[in-house]
Amino acid sequence: MVRVRFAPSPTGYLHIGSARTFIFNWLYARKTGGTMILRLDDTDVERNTDASVQSIYDGLNWLGLNWDEFYRQSDRLDLHQKSAWAIYEKGMAYRDFTPAHQGDEERGHEGGPWLFNADARAMSQEESDRRAAAGEPFVLRFKVPRNAGHKVKFADQVYGLQEKEADDIEDFALLRSNGMPTYHLASCADDADLRITNIVRGQDHLSNTFKHVLIFEALGDAMPQFAHLPLLVAPDGAKLSKRKHGPVVSVTTYRDAGFLPHSYVNFLCLLGWSPKDNREQMSREELVAAFSFEGVNRSNATVNFSDADPIDPKALWLNSQHLRTCPVAELAEPVRAALTAAGLGVPYDEAWFLATIDLIRARYTTLHDFPAKGRAYFADDFEMTPEALVKLDAPQARELCRELGARLEAETEFTEASVEASLRKLCEERGVKAGVLINGSRAALSGQAVGPSAFHLFVAVGRERAIVRLKSA
């Protein structure tokens, strides 16, 4: 039985890289009929915020991603302590009374990396016990095997066999001097306790995994399978960060930009993963069916954005594809929300609403286009675009519009066919190309120079409104 988890630390809003990690876990769980677990890794009390927890919920919620079990590490400190001391009891950890290392920021170590404090590691049991009993603070460190040639290895489902000399691994901390578990310990203890079968996470943890393997072994628990995901980076190659790259890294940005949740999920899936058959637009079911770790790429994926164009054009394209092809009914709710947010009244005639969405959606790329470019369908106060004015100002266009309005008013029938007949007849009588009036009336009715076929537009706008708009052209 597959059990996977997404374990964010709530120290900021939901990052798109985190969202993608959730998605890949989720796809694997759904594909295998396994269990998806959300676990808040909130052991860093100083940096955790409720706002961040909320943003994680909001983001996942918006994306339509759900989970089956939920935990917070802060509720499980007991387990972490027990696990750490169990490792200590097995002689695989030791107390280190050395004060916390200060003045870091110098990453360069002349003669190789720091591995451990020799005195602490060699300290006698008696002295260690005595100083602990005296209340002296200490960190509990893992005693990494130092016998020459000892190798730590694991098989990654994406990166293949990984191997590292134990001598290159420092004696990392298990418990901080305040008694709180470190990320490494808490994460492994929880993964073991929750019987996680597959750990799917960002590649930034690939080298940490050697430590985790050591912890799992020390705990005597079954080793989960690991699958690391390539990172999402900015066009300059740097890891995405709010400070450097701003709102492009936050999931809510795409929600606010008028994305359909699923199309954004679809986009994220294509970053670092491929179904290998050239498919790009895929439904959720198709993604679940196609997902595999073999399809995951190993190199970092660049999110393509710039100051001028803060949203990846491919994401926009995918959104327009989904917008134009999904069942119209699925659009009713999001479009309604977009209209409301823009202060427009929500249409009461559901059939008309759906038909209108269906008519205009093919030309739109985000939900924002409905209240913006599509304003004239839902409101009577709308602006003319400069391009629309050009069409209206074509020779005779306004006059023809007014005349057409008058003629339509005199007719009882109002269908695409009847409107077209009247319009063409009028143009023929005046010896004008039909295109002039077709384009002119599109402008008069919708304020836009571009849009759906004009005769569909007449029907969508409706007889009364169409006549008023034509006559006031």
Place this chain on the structure above:
RNA sequence: GGCGCCAUCGUCUAACGGUUAGGACAGAGCCCUCUCAAGGCUUAAAUAGGGGUUCGAUUCCCCUUGGCGCUACCA
């Protein structure tokens, strides 16, 4: 500095060691057309460099370069 990972068009990516290195987005152009979009067609655009192995390397190995990650009680 040490260790680890990675390297195909601008971007996302495909290619059992044998292909004119394919697709998509973005760009340019044409067609279609009541406009725009869609659609169709065309065009430009890549295997980081150097050595091997092989009859044959995008593909396997090594080196270089570059990028990213981790690196003493952040996750």
